[in-house]
Every structure is written in C-alpha cells, then in structure tokens.
Amino acid sequence: MSKQPRPRIGISSCLLGNNVRYDGGHKKNESLIETLGSLVEWISVCPEVDIGLGTPRLPIQLERDGEKGIRLVMPETGEDLTDRMARYAIERVDILREKRISGYVLKSKSPSCGMEGVLVYDGNGEASAAGTGMFAAVLKERMPHLPVEDEVRLEEADVRENFIVRIFAATRWLELEDAGFTLAGLTRFHAQHRNLVMSHDPIVCETLDRLLRDVENERMVLPESVGRYEREFKQALADTV
Ligand code: SF4
Structure with missing residues (x-):
C-alpha cells in the first residue's frame, strides 16, 4: 500500500x-x-x-x-x-x-x-x-x-474528524492533478472515495457515478468532468454527516 x-x-x-x-x-x-x-x-x-x-x-x-x-x-x-x-x-x-x-x-x-x-x-x-x-x-x-x-x-470532534478526512482527500486530489488527469486516474480516485461520498451524500455519489459514465461513453470531455467532479466531491465532504 x-x-x-x-x-x-x-x-x-x-x-x-x-x-x-x-x-x-x-x-x-x-x-x-x-x-x-x-x-x-x-x-x-x-x-x-x-x-x-x-x-x-x-x-x-x-x-x-x-x-x-x-x-x-x-x-x-x-x-x-x-x-x-x-x-x-x-x-x-x-x-x-x-x-x-x-x-x-x-x-x-x-x-x-x-x-x-x-x-x-x-x-x-x-x-x-x-x-x-x-x-x-x-x-x-x-x-x-x-x-x-x-x-x-x-x-468539536465531528468537525475535527471531518476536517482530517477532507484534508487527506484534498491531498490525494492534488496528487491526481500533479500526475495529470486521466479517465483511469479519476476512476481509481472515485473507487477509493465512493463509500466516503456515499456516507455524506448519496445523491452526489450517484451524480459522480453518472459523470464518470458520461466520460466513458464520450458524452462529456474529461476536462469538463474534472472541474465538476472536484466541485461536487469537495462540497459533499464539506457537509458533516
Ligand atoms: S496570524 Fe497574525 S493576523 Fe492572524 S490572527 Fe494571528 S496574530 Fe492576527
């Protein structure tokens, strides 16, 4: 690991x-x-x-x-x-x-x-x-x-715990960005964080699933999906469960 x-x-x-x-x-x-x-x-x-x-x-x-x-x-x-x-x-x-x-x-x-x-x-x-x-x-x-x-x-314990989760997720997002965004990289990132997003907001989780499917099926280009993914992902995590 x-x-x-x-x-x-x-x-x-x-x-x-x-x-x-x-x-x-x-x-x-x-x-x-x-x-x-x-x-x-x-x-x-x-x-x-x-x-x-x-x-x-x-x-x-x-x-x-x-x-x-x-x-x-x-x-x-x-x-x-x-x-x-x-x-x-x-x-x-x-x-x-x-x-x-x-x-x-x-x-x-x-x-x-x-x-x-x-x-x-x-x-x-x-x-x-x-x-x-x-x-x-x-x-x-x-x-x-x-x-x-x-x-x-x-x-507050829940705010502190959530902040720690968010800063590590944000750090992994930066790693993804530094490596250069690819569909494979974004798909791996999503698999790694899907349960986390689901626990915060199941609707956003479905939106992100759909976003990746749209890129796979060429209904959306990768650069557009990256911006939307980041916004939805980080906003979902910002809401404490
Ligand atoms: S870092 Fe400086 S400006 Fe900010 S609260 Fe502390 S003393 Fe004030």
Whole structure:
C-alpha cells in the first residue's frame, strides 16, 4: 500500500505559539497542535506582520463605511489598511496554492484571519458579529474548494474528524492533478472515495457515478468532468454527516 502523503496546511501563525499578535503574545492551541501536528506539515502565516505592521502594534478592526463597504482600519491612527491587506492576500494565497496546501486553520474572531462572525463596527462604535477577516475572505474566494476551519470549530470532534478526512482527500486530489488527469486516474480516485461520498451524500455519489459514465461513453470531455467532479466531491465532504 502506498504511503499516505502528508498534507500541507496553512495556519494562522499565532495558533502555533509564535509571538505575532498585536500585544506581542500568541494564541498557541495545544490541542490543535497535538491532534493535527503529527499528521500535517504546517505553513504558518501572519498577514498583519507580513504587511509590515510589526509586533507589538496598535489593534485593527473591521469597519462598515457606507458606499466603500467593509474596511480594515487602525482606529487609533485612522489608517485604512484595506487595499494593502487585499493586495498582500491575493499574492500570498496564490503562493500557498503553488505550495499545494490542502487545508487551512484560521484564528477565530480576527479582523484579518477570522472565517466568520468577526466583529464589524459601524460609525457609532456599535459592533455586529457579521464579518469575515480580510485575509480569510480572499483565501475563501480564491481557493473555494479548500477545506478551511478555525480553532474553535475544530474543538468539536465531528468537525475535527471531518476536517482530517477532507484534508487527506484534498491531498490525494492534488496528487491526481500533479500526475495529470486521466479517465483511469479519476476512476481509481472515485473507487477509493465512493463509500466516503456515499456516507455524506448519496445523491452526489450517484451524480459522480453518472459523470464518470458520461466520460466513458464520450458524452462529456474529461476536462469538463474534472472541474465538476472536484466541485461536487469537495462540497459533499464539506457537509458533516
Ligand atoms: S490572527 Fe492572524 S493576523 Fe492576527 S496574530 Fe494571528 S496570524 Fe497574525
């Protein structure tokens, strides 16, 4: 049996214990490191340090600004960091894609890294938990099929187990891609994962069966089926059973 490849996983640097937070500290998550650390290769990223804010630094936050939409700002100085962070995030995410990451663990609640429910302030200083961190938003937009979780959600056993399943499946998908997609390769991949998909979503499983039959019978070309297969497969696994 071939050796399981070790998934490369992006992670908010402070979760690994690096002193990169605005207050000079970290948010080391021991249980996360213990559970996943031996299975994966971490690629740590701190967007705020990378755009040159330094450590320690003044805190930043998301603010709603009328027509301009949601901005990333440093309230004490009034500096608007939105464009700087957006430019950085696009470049960094593209590099992470080239490094073949197959998952990402984000720090919850951060205006840069939070994946959901991040506080967004209005002009009166009132906040609602309605935003996505600016780096996280770019990550999700540019790598829509990437398994992404935060450290709080990963405390739930079913979410954690499913994340592990998804990152290994995503790693095997990358291997398939790197080898060059063929019908034989896709058929082998499907046979290997069919029961898994069935346990998540029997309807998607039938759709994928049909997709492969369509390619075999030349009703669909391989490149078209690959895109659809990836989307349906990864979406089905994203739903916890
Ligand atoms: S949450 Fe993100 S930006 Fe903030 S310290 Fe951690 S890695 Fe850096």
